[in-house]
Amino acid sequence: MSVLACIALCPDFLKDLLSSDRGTQALEQAQTTVGWSKRCVSYIKLTRDYLIGKNTSIVFLLFLLVFIMIVVFLRKKSNLVREKGPIVHWRIGDCVIILYGLVVVAYMLVVALVAPYQTYRYIMILMPGIALLLVYFIDRVTMNINRELIVRSIAYCTLFSFVISAYFTTGVAYLYQGYNEQVKTLENQRPYQAIIIADDAWYGTYLAPYVISSEAVYHTTSEDIMMLRDDKGEHTKETIVFVSKKLDISIEDALDQLHKAMGSKDAEELFCTIERPVYAFRLIW
Numbered sequence: 001m002s003v004l005a006c007i008a009l010c011p012d013f014l015k016d017l018l019s020s021d022r023g024t025q026a027l028e029q030a031q032t033t034v035g036w037s038k039r040c041v042s043y044i045k046l047t048r049d050y051l052i053g054k055n056t057s058i059v060f061l062l063f064l065l066v067f068i069m070i071v072v073f074l075r076k077k078s079n080l081v082r083e084k085g086p087i088v089h090w091r092i093g094d095c096v097i098i099l100y101g102l103v104v105v106a107y108m109l110v111v112a113l114v115a116p117y118q119t120y121r122y123i124m125i126l127m128p129g130i131a132l133l134l135v136y137f138i139d140r141v142t143m144n145i146n147r148e149l150i151v152r153s154i155a156y157c158t159l160f161s162f163v164i165s166a167y168f169t170t171g172v173a174y175l176y177q178g179y180n181e182q183v184k185t186l187e188n189q190r191p192y193q194a195i196i197i198a199d200d201a202w203y204g205t206y207l208a209p210y211v212i213s214s215e216a217v218y219h220t221t222s223e224d225i226m227m228l229r230d231d232k233g234e235h236t237k238e239t240i241v242f243v244s245k246k247l248d249i250s251i252e253d254a255l256d257q258l259h260k261a262m263g264s265k266d267a268e269e270l271f272c273t274i275e276r277p278v279y280a281f282r283l284i285w
Contacts, residue, residue, distance in 0.1 A: 026114040039112040047108075047123050047130070097136045104129045117246075119276065179209075182271045182280070186240060187213050189282065193237055194218070197225060197254050198244035198278075206276060207242055214240065222247045225257040238282075241267065245277035255281065 006013045017023040104126055111122045186192075194214040196204055199221050211217050220228060241258060243251050255267050267281035 025116045029116050030114045033113070036113055039115075039118065040109065042118045043108055043112050043123055046118060046120055047126070050120055050123065050127070097133065100129055101133055104133065117276065178274050182273065183210060183213075185270055186210060186280070189238055189240060191215050191238065192240050195220065195228070195239060195241045195258075196244075197222065197241065197247070197258070199247055200244070203242075203244050203276075203278065207273075207278065210242065210273070210280070211240075222249045222254055225254060226261050228258070228261045239264070240270070241281045241283060243279045243281065245279065251279060258283075 017027070107126060108123070115122050190213055192214055193216045194211040196207055196211070196217065196219045198204070198219070201219070204217075204219050218228065239262070241255075243254055245251065247254055259265065259267075262283065264283040264285055266284040268284055270280040270282055272279050
């Protein structure tokens with residue numbers, strides 16, 4: 001229905017899908033299902049990292065376990081009697097939530113199939129839906145529990161989660177903190193010159209926040225690395241190299257060519273960027 005609505009509102013959608021760079025990338029990616037399951041797992045991990053951070057998985061599971069134990073305990077202590085018979089009374093809200101859940105799952109599967117690379121921006125649209133599904137799950141689990149008791153238990157769990165969050169970062173905070181740490185690492189290298197090795201010129205824009213503290217920035221492709229020999233006179237200056245993972249050659253081959261061109265002996269890996277896989281190295285002379 002969403003696709004039909006897009007076509008009705010913007011007929012050029014099909015033209016863009018069939019002719020634009022991103023549209024053709026998506027179609028080419030969708031022509032093969034090889035590695036689809038791995039990409040699905042990758043997006044599930046991205047969702048987990050965005051919501052709770054990489055360092056809080058165990059804490060989140062412990063919190064969930066404690067919450068379930070409280071719910072089970074209150075269910076056993078509850079004096080409320082369930083309605084007789086196995087009939088399940090469906091509410092309109094139940095149907096809407098189930099449909100919403102199916103849309104979330106379908107979107108994740110489609111994105112994992114057509115996206116040319118894994119990145120957080122493709123799943124950020126799902127966060128309100130996932131939050132709503134979580135609230136609905138808690139509501140359904142606790143619907144037969146005495147409301148006074150459940151309000152008390154939720155208050156305790158909320159207090160516990162706030163205490164935990166004081167020591168562990170959330171998903172968004174984790175990304176922001178990681179980015180700041182990487183930029184700070186580069187600032188500690190000043191003054192330095194930056195070299196970007198990427199076959200896609202767009203990476204120069206993406207890496208702008210990382211290289212803004214450099215004195216000079218040079219961009220080259222995997223085919224023109226050796227031309228750096230003629231571009232600069234100072235070959236022993238502090239140099240930070242950003243190497244895209246998406247090259248026509250391996251990162252190791254790119255660094256080998258760079259060493260021959262620049263006269264450097266080795267490269268020390270500093271970090272890999274948070275979202276797109278770009279590796280930062282410091283040349284050792």
